[in-house]
Amino acid sequence: MYIPEVQAKLHEHGIQSVVIFGIESHVCVLQTVLELLSSGYSVHVVADAVSSCNKEEIPIALASLRQAGAVITTSESLAFQLMQDAGSPNFKEFSSLVKAEKQAIANSLRDLCGDGTPKSAL
Secondary structure (H helix, E strand, C coil): CCCHHHHHHHHHCCCCEEEEEECCHHHHHHHHHHHHHHCCCEEEEEEEEECCCCCCHHHHHHHHHHHHCCEEECHHHHHHHHHCCCCCCCHHHHHHHHHHHHHHHHHHHHHHHCCCCCCCCC
């Protein structure tokens, strides 16, 4: 939640980019991301790390967030972005871990996001 204490810490540390994951993508995640975007932050939402009690809400929420300016990403993509460089001493071990979890990540994306196409609201 983008509460005053969080606002203060982000400002205090000069943070300009935020990664968001959580439950109820169409309520809590959506509202938090919209508030962060309106405050000028770059926001990355991890598609396979958001959920909802109604999974049909997830692709609709992600589409809304993308349209509002959030970057929609995956845990694997984000992890590699944070790793930055294949020359890192930990890259080989890290890459092996990602490969070992690849099917679980794919299953999560399919289960949570479907084919990525927002379903009709009707």
